[in-house]
Amino acid sequence: DLIDKAQTVLVENRNLVQRMQSSVGIPFTGEDDDAFTNFNQCLCSFMSA
16 A cells, blocks of 8 residues: 555655646656656555566
């Protein structure tokens, strides 16, 4: 349950940052961002264990 909440908060924060970047004209990284990909892989492997 804690992991689910953490994942939800992180995704919401990422979306908020992307919206803020868009509103001020700063290009944002997509889903191909290395840090996001690595984190997502860790999260998926933790949840499948």
